[in-house]
Every structure is written in structure tokens, then in C-alpha cells.
Amino acid sequence: MAVTAEFGSTISIDGARKARGTLTQARIRWMIFALLLGFGLVGGRLVQLGLVESDQTIEGQTRDAITATRPPILDRNGLEMAVDIRVPSLFAEPRRIIDVEEAVRKLRTVLPDLDPDWLRRRLTGDKGFVWVQRELTPAIQEEVMRLGIPGIDFITESKRFYPGHTEASHILGSTNVDNQGISGIEKHMDDENVALLQELGLARGNALAPVQLSVDMRVQHIMHEQLTDAMTRYQAAAAAGVMMDVHTGEIVAMASLPDFDPNQPATALVKDTFNRITAGIFEPGSTFKTVTIAGALDSGMVKISDQFDARFGIRFGRFTIDDFHGKHRILSLPEVYKYSSNIGTIRIMQAMGKDAFRAFLSTLGFDQRVPFELPEMRLPVVPKELSEVGAATASFGHGLSISPLHLVTAYASFVNGGNYVPPTLYQRDVEEAQQFYRRVLKPETSAEIRYLMRLNALEGSGSQMNKAAQGYRVGGKTGTAEKVIDGRYSSNVVTNFFASAFPLDNPRYAMVIMVDEPKRENPQSGTTAGWNAGQVTGRIVQRIAPMLGIAPDFSEVTDLNLVPPALR
Numbered sequence: 001m002a003v004t005a006e007f008g009s010t011i012s013i014d015g016a017r018k019a020r021g022t023l024t025q026a027r028i029r030w031m032i033f034a035l036l037l038g039f040g041l042v043g044g045r046l047v048q049l050g051l052v053e054s055d056q057t058i059e060g061q062t063r064d065a066i067t068a069t070r071p072p073i074l075d076r077n078g079l080e081m082a083v084d085i086r087v088p089s090l091f092a093e094p095r096r097i098i099d100v101e102e103a104v105r106k107l108r109t110v111l112p113d114l115d116p117d118w119l120r121r122r123l124t125g126d127k128g129f130v131w132v133q134r135e136l137t138p139a140i141q142e143e144v145m146r147l148g149i150p151g152i153d154f155i156t157e158s159k160r161f162y163p164g165h166t167e168a169s170h171i172l173g174s175t176n177v178d179n180q181g182i183s184g185i186e187k188h189m190d191d192e193n194v195a196l197l198q199e200l201g202l203a204r205g206n207a208l209a210p211v212q213l214s215v216d217m218r219v220q221h222i223m224h225e226q227l228t229d230a231m232t233r234y235q236a237a238a239a240a241g242v243m244m245d246v247h248t249g250e251i252v253a254m255a256s257l258p259d260f261d262p263n264q265p266a267t268a269l270v271k272d273t274f275n276r277i278t279a280g281i282f283e284p285g286s287t288f289k290t291v292t293i294a295g296a297l298d299s300g301m302v303k304i305s306d307q308f309d310a311r312f313g314i315r316f317g318r319f320t321i322d323d324f325h326g327k328h329r330i331l332s333l334p335e336v337y338k339y340s341s342n343i344g345t346i347r348i349m350q351a352m353g354k355d356a357f358r359a360f361l362s363t364l365g366f367d368q369r370v371p372f373e374l375p376e377m378r379l380p381v382v383p384k385e386l387s388e389v390g391a392a393t394a395s396f397g398h399g400l401s402i403s404p405l406h407l408v409t410a411y412a413s414f415v416n417g418g419n420y421v422p423p424t425l426y427q428r429d430v431e432e433a434q435q436f437y438r439r440v441l442k443p444e445t446s447a448e449i450r451y452l453m454r455l456n457a458l459e460g461s462g463s464q465m466n467k468a469a470q471g472y473r474v475g476g477k478t479g480t481a482e483k484v485i486d487g488r489y490s491s492n493v494v495t496n497f498f499a500s501a502f503p504l505d506n507p508r509y510a511m512v513i514m515v516d517e518p519k520r521e522n523p524q525s526g527t528t529a530g531w532n533a534g535q536v537t538g539r540i541v542q543r544i545a546p547m548l549g550i551a552p553d554f555s556e557v558t559d560l561n562l563v564p565p566a567l568r
Contacts, residue, residue, distance in 0.1 A: 468538025
């Protein structure tokens, strides 16, 4: 009996062990299956999430575009004209906002100018990212971060900064809040250089090489300063100026007042802040007599030693064109220029022929846009065909409208030996510029025009200018254009120009200065161009010539050498 009981007990123990082992193995298998199923589900979800493109844009803009930088802009001497600075901008993730009302209340403790209703709408919903306020200071960023609001964060983006503020505003233009160029050379860089950047494999976010302009900020500062002074001194409505290297076409300085601060782009929307050098067109007045005489001399139909009958006004129907301060005698060609005779200029144009005169205007590009980088340009207004009276008035700068940029480019070709060279805001040496040269005058005609311009400074309407710029051999022509008021020309409201070049014994620069609606500086002065635009020109040259390496020369021999052989 004992043996049987022991045997039965042994069988019972072995069976229990086997049952427990089987149960353990089953549990292990189920555990492994559960683990595999869990890992499978997690893996599948990861694959699913990997295939879904999450929206990483902020109101349609990628973060790369937001954080992108623009290349710095430098003047010809390496001085910074425009640079990027890094600023924090506040954004929200509405779907992560826990308590909208609390978020609105807290944010307005730091940013009280935010409209609560607007902010509430921005923070409500399931959008990924929305802007709250851009271009804040680091101090404000720190205050907001201390609030500890879930779903509120900052991204660092680029903001354009212009150290010179208003001084070169019409050259540089400005950028919008997304750091994209909206005017000036900033817009040109974006419009024209995208293909080049792509070709080079560069993105806006990369560190781009600086863009170096032809502008000399030393000259720019002086021009801007003198135009500002002219606005006050002559109580003018506007003033503008442009200076160009006659051999390379480089624009060394360009300013137009009233202007704006590109650091505050909205100031560009104020009335009358447009760029008068490129986007303004005006009747050029007597500065155009240089054009007429240059064309006539180059045609061979007129010689510098010729004389013209200016004793009586020229009648067209019921109208008679006379001189402002007429000599009413026979005038030599240099006297026609020196005394700014309308009658003599008409006679010169008629000797050339009105059709040849009109063709010469096309040769100088007066009937088309100047090839130039700035997008702010206006087309000139020049009749396709000129009647007898139309040609007569056009010969002394009335009945057509061109920009000061047209005028300075023409004057550059008149003194550089007769080659038209398109202007540019980028650096260009003489060898590069020569590829764009287009001959518009014979070299001997250019020499004769230089003599006439210098003569006018010594003995004509440019004498006020010459006193201010004594020694720097400047020459040029005044232009006083009456403005149209209520459909009629007004002798009391004028736009004045002085077109010049220096030094005329070895020309390097051409310049046009404009003063709009000037008043008398004092009872002894006048309102014609010699008293304002001419004097501004002289003061600018007197200050910039030394820094441009032009030494004064008071020798009379220098001026005598400009006299053409036919007049010696």
C-alpha cells in the first residue's frame, strides 16, 4: 500500500510540473506575440507619419524663406549701404493653445498695441502656424518667453537696415517685411539675379557675396546735403541731382528730394517722394540748346564760326518766338550759346533741318527708356514727327519731356569724345564700358561742345556756378523751363536745371542738378537757373573735386587750349 501511494504521488507531482511548464510557455508565446504586435503597430504608425508631409510653413512661407538673408550692398569704396540684421518674430501654433483667453490677456501685457479681438481670432482654430507680430526686439522676446504660454514661440528672421537712412534711398529702394526687394536696386537684385543665383547653386539663405555699387557715398552725402540746403535756401518744392562718370557710365551719386527712409518703407508712400531723376520727366529748357547745337555741328550743316540773324523774333502764324534777354543783332554761334538765344538756336536747327534734328534725338535715345537698373522709370514724351513750330520750340527745350537721366547721359557723350555709354549703378571699368560704346558725335564736335560749355561758365549764364567752383574747369548750360499751370505756361512757376561736366580740359564727370519752383534767395538774386541750380552745382563741385583727385588749375592757358582752331 505504501509503495502504491508513493508511486501515485510521484505521478501527480510530474503532471503538475508539466501543466505549469505548458502554461508558462503559452504565456511567453502570447507575450512575444503581444510585443511583436505592439512593435508592428508603432512601426506602422511611424511609417504612416513618415509618409505624411507636415505643414512647416508660417502662413504660406517656408522657414527657409523666412530666415533667408540678402547680400550686403556696398559703395565703391566698400562702405556698407545696406546690411541684414537678425530680429525675433513672434508666431503661434493655435492647435497647441490651451486657453485662448489667458494667452490673449498675457500677450497684451507685453504687446498692448495688439487688438484683442484680432489676436483672439489668430489664436483660435487648428492652424499650424500664424504670425502674431514680426520684427520685435530681443527685450520683448525675453518678456514674452517669461509668460510661459504653450503654443507661442519665436523664429529669427532677417531685417534690412540702411545705415545712411535717407541719403541714398532712391538708389537702394527698400524691402518688405519678408525681406524681399520692392523698389530700387533691392528690387532689381531680386528680379534680375534669381537665375544667376540658381545657376551658381546658391540660395537666398546662403552667405552671398556683397554687391558693390558704383556710388561713392562721400559724393552722395555732399550732393544730398547741398540739395537739402537748396530746398531751404530757395524755398523749393523739390530738388534732385545725378552725377555720372563720362567714360564708364557709372552713376557716382544720385539724390532726389523729398525722399524717404528705407528703414521705414511706408514713408515712400508720402506724396512727391518719387525719384525725379528716373521717374520724373520734364521740359529741359535751355539745357537742350546744347543738344541742338551738337547735332547741327556734327551734321556739317553748321560750323562753329557761323553767324546767325537774331535781330528779330521768329513768327509762326500768330505767335512770335523771341529771346528772354535779346541782343537783337547778328550773333556768332558761341554767342548764341553764351546768351542762350532762342532765335539763334532756331536758326541753327533750321540750318540742320527739322527731320535731321528729330533723327538726332533718336540717336541720343531721347524717345525711349534709358537702359538702367532701377525699375522706377518713366517713358519720355517726344513727338514722333516735328512740325516747323514743334521743331522750333523743341530746339530750346520746350514741347518735349525727358528725364534728368536722359540729359546727363547725353551730356556725358558730348564731352567724352562723342560716345554714348549707358549708365549703370554697378561698378564697370573703361574696358568693360567700351563694349557698350555707341558713337553719336565726331571727336571734333565733342571738342567744340566742351569749349562752348566752358565759355558759358566764364562769360554766360554759368558764371555764378563758376565762382563757386573756381579752378575746377566746370562748364555747362542753364535751363529755366516754365511750368504749365491751368493749361498755360507760367513765368512765375519754373523748373530749373544746370547740366555740366568737369574738368573740361580732361572730362571725367557729367552732372545735372534740378531745383523745382525756386524762390529768390534775396532781393538781389533771381529765380532763373543760374541763381539756384547753377550755384548748387558749383558748391557741389568745389567740395567733391578734391576727394575725387581733381586738382584746381587757375591758369588761363588751360581755358585757351579749349578754343577751337577756327576761332583762334
